Amino acid sequence: MAFLAFALSLAYGFYLLWHNAPGLSLQPSPSASPLRGRLEAADGTPLALSTPEEPRLYPLGLSATQLLGFGERANGRGLAGLELDLEPLLSQGQSLRLTIQPQVQAIAERALWRGAQSARADWGAALVMEARTGRLLAVANAPPFDPAAPRKGAQEDLSWRNHAFTQAIEPGSTVKSLTAAVLLEEGVAQLGTRVYAPMSRRVAGWTINDAVKHPETLTLAEVLRYSSNVGITTLAERLPRATLYRYFERLHLMDKALLPPPHPAVAVQVASPLFRPLARWGPAEYANATFGQGFLITPLHLAAAYNTLAADGTYRQPLLFDGSPGRSERVFRPEVAQDIRRALARGMTENARLAGYTLAGKTGTAQVVVNGRYSNEVYTALFAGFVPAERPRATVVVVLFHPQAGRIHGAQVAAPIYREIAAGLLALWGIPPQLELSSPGGRLVR
Template sequence: MTVGVSRVSLVFVGLSVWLVLFALGVYALVAHAPRPTPHLPPTPVVRGGLYAQDGTPLALSLEEGRYYPLGKSASQLLGFGERGSGRGLEGLERDLNGALSQGRSFTLTIDPWIQAMAEQALWQGLAQSRGAFATALVLDREARLLAVANGPAFDPLAPRKDPARDLSWRNHAFLVALEPGSTMKALTAAMLLEEGAATLDTRVEAPMARRLEGWTIQDVVPHPPRLTLAEVLKYSSNVGISLLAEALPKEVFYSYMERLHFTDPTPLPGVRTTPPVVKPPEAWSRVAYANHTFGQGFLITPLHLAAAFASLTDGLYRTPRLFASQEVRPERVFSPATVQAVRQALREGLAPRAHLPGYPLAGKTGTAQVVVGGRYSREVFTAWFAGFVPGDRPLYTVVVAVHHPKGEVHGSQVAAPIFREIAARLLAYRGLPPYAEGR
């Protein structure tokens, strides 16, 4: 019996050892076997943001979707995207869609305080004028766009209306080409001075109307029959500037238009703008050239005008800048003496409604007839003002355009007061007290 029990015990022990070894082998196989990779959904790329120069967020992606922290402010510049997908449809959301969709963010040159100041003045002036739309731009001395204001105001998060009827979504500053009207006279005067074809004291016989090639060029503001170039700017004489400009070959005039980028379809790299409409000089008749000298017969955006007008601060044209990382290469167009003389004339001839007591502002009005149905309308105008804050040593260039104002229609009546309000806020923002010119 004892021998039988011992054999059973040995068999049991052996079997136990075999089971343990087998279990260890199975464990080793399982532990070192390749594990299948779980099929997890890919991490979505968060759409990049847009930020103001001081870091203020302008456009962000949240769980609920795209969010614009400043609401209506700068909304036409920023644009908007497709509900759900986030794909950019308008504004910078569209222009930068590829980079934004890959998670890249951008810092703009926009100053949110100056943007708000410009918008409040513009929206108030637009309401008073009952205009169709309006825009205002503020550039600093380095051509950085500190404000791109548009009206009527647009809420990017509100239900969208028919875009063909409600144009509040549109960045008029970049996307609408208009005739600049008499604001062009300041640039024509600079060309005359630069070429030695006139001085501010050069006189011209300037009747209230002039017949040329079967067309009549007329003045609006009553003035003496003989004017200096400075007075031509003060009274905004179409007759006077067109006669003085005859001292310049039209090819020279056009070359200045090119250097001021009036023929440039992309004045702001990377951002969609409406191309100018400017015919080459060989296509100009005498009357067409005369019209060009006072801002008729060609189309540019308010952005084009603002960048060109900014060259009257120091004579250098700078590509307008909207991105903090954007490089600028100044191009000499006018001498310092030329631009100083032009700004002096613009200070002395400043429209009364642009005056701000204690500050020597400078600027030029414009009232451009709008072509409707192939003919210049007697009812539809664009009221302009382009100027400098302050006028003696400019810190800012400001351009205002109000399209189709009702009642009062002239730039001196409609756009000049908006310029004055923007100027007052800019000067307060900089903490500049009233001072005597030349201080």
């Protein structure tokens, strides 16, 4: 009996202790800060997470770290990338799922990191965009960045920056494909339309030059093949300047807010494009614009515009967050987009071709303005294309800034990266190479 009384007294004492000392309660305190929300890949793979012991962990190591960003080491509060952009949501414990596919991200990063290092580029970016939905399957940046390593100064180390979103560059000759699509859409030229295209011409006191030797008369398809500045500017004079400007707007090359946010309270930072207003497009400015010079856009803007050709003429807003509604808009007729893809497939640089597959894309090599003048030493090398060409599943854009290994052209340093990404995607999707059966045993189509 004494033992029972002692047990009851002890239980009552514990009850009073629990009731009068909420800090010792086993229930969570309403005022306690929630665990920071997770960032997940499209398949649910954790990309960034927090535990009671660790403010922030990145389970996939170096993968997608520039996109994810980083936070304060003590509490994980966002300082860069999505960690900063999404701070109002993540700090309240809300988790978000991205459209990024880890396998595709790894394919893009492997090719980009290797290619950027070989070219000795200051930085690089590669995007893979799903053609039919606009979902971003990969956002890769080079060189690799380790958010767990000691950090250098922001200006001393560029590796932490998400160049794919935040660096505006001149897109160079990749834009010729878009200009050609406008010519076809407006009915002022066909792929077989011929144009007199010497190696140089004068426009409003400025000299426009071609870099690749070619015949003096070219078809529009050959203008794309030889990447003729003279040819595309001459054909584009058949259009009012306002027409091309309007198509650039419809391709959202001038948009500041390109990505739909997951919540009205946040916005993903994308660098603003830089365009002269239409009133300042004189003959020289217009000519330069037709081949991607004189304005700045991000690699993301270029990928979304090019994807319009992959999606048979329909612009699809790029999507980064699962479930985000994206806008779409018809820009070109399907046959126009298909004609441009076929022309790009036929005229594509050898360094981008892949035995057994039909790929399509366009190179670009853009001079960079240094101290107010176009430099003869600093260039941006680009490649923008589709995988595969006939019914694209993805648009791929590769950008290398300031390659310095003796090779500066997009055909030399960006096209091989595109080819490696394309090979990885086709293998991942299980698409076999096509075979010609005219010879015993068959052979790969080239």
